[in-house]
Amino acid sequence: MSMEAAQPLIDYFQKIVPLTENEQQWVSECFKPRLYRKRQFVLQEGDVCKYFNFVVRGCLRMYKVDDKGNYNTLQFAIENQFITDAESFYNQENSALEIEVLENAEILQISHSDLLKLYDFSPKFERIFRIISQQNAMFLQKHLSQVLGMPSGERYLYFEQEYPQLVGRLSQVQIAGFLGITSECFSRIKLHIKNS
Amino acid sequence: MSMEAAQPLIDYFQKIVPLTENEQQWVSECFKPRLYRKRQFVLQEGDVCKYFNFVVRGCLRMYKVDDKGNYNTLQFAIENQFITDAESFYNQENSALEIEVLENAEILQISHSDLLKLYDFSPKFERIFRIISQQNAMFLQKHLSQVLGMPSGERYLYFEQEYPQLVGRLSQVQIAGFLGITSECFSRIKLHIKNS
């Protein structure tokens, strides 16, 4: 694959720390582009999460299926976002989650061992992935604080406000799974809020 | 304060990456020990989270108070654990959360600017805090996947299994706040599970 496949990711990194030609070269070599179609899986339950994923284009979701078959969604990812089961990837152990493609997607993937090589090649990558991990933790912390104990009406408003670019792109069922409510409940809340 | 105040933290770091004498010295100087009494606050809503906190001894919780006055708890922290409002600390903006001391505690605190100095002093600290951030993200991801859409019975079992060392140390109200349920519900669930 040509060098420019990794360009969106290199641009992303450069906003954090400028990279030398050589470092950019390493990024291009370590991150492999891959195309996925809608409904395919980047990660399936029981498998090890082999790659740290960067979305160049498309849309994905990561969720846990519970006993009743509900899709409890932890995260969506669109252009210029990362999506990875942190626990499975860093510990290289079997995952309890799935990552599914919602819209045909182009992904840049780095393996665990290649990421370790990248860290050793330049401390800049340590910094970049420290910051990415921090941002990931911030996102999870914010989301947790919103869904924990909040009534469904507030969760709906929070989603609309926090992720306006996702509202038109996802189905109600998908958003509901992210907020920990059913799609029927979601539908009723929408009606209730418009009327108030 | 004497040099050995930071020793538990240095030991913690050494398990990730061995440190030179000089690096240990920097840790001792950047992290300031502070004593807190039960019911005091390390962070109050509306303030900026000035410090990244490491618990040497004691017990703390971080929570968001909602409209109804519930304590929606994101995290507990005991010996050898970190507790910080990531969003407020990294962005140095006002916090929506509080960090409260549940048992008299000894904390090691580093300011945001001192942490940046530490990063610039040695890339080892980039690595250490990358790994700490990863662990934090893993914890949050796991907790989110458990409380999102899971019935209260399963949340209870999950807590007992995942945090046995906390069960005897926290009150039911405190655990319930972490699981996103009321203490009455928690009490009934306990009864129900023993009988089955």
Next chain:
DNA sequence: TTTTTGTCTTGATTTATGTCATTGCACAGC
């Protein structure tokens, strides 16, 4: 000792949400 305080339990009731079933609609494929 008695009082106070906090925690847990238990019951009665209300409320929010889930569940199940049905309908309508838009869209893709034949």
Next chain:
DNA sequence: GCTGTGCAATGACATAAATCAAGACAAAAA
């Protein structure tokens, strides 16, 4: 044109959980 498919809306009903209230109990304070 149909026909299937997926998604959203809505109604009827069931159920889980919150709420409100009371009482038991233990530990700490007076």
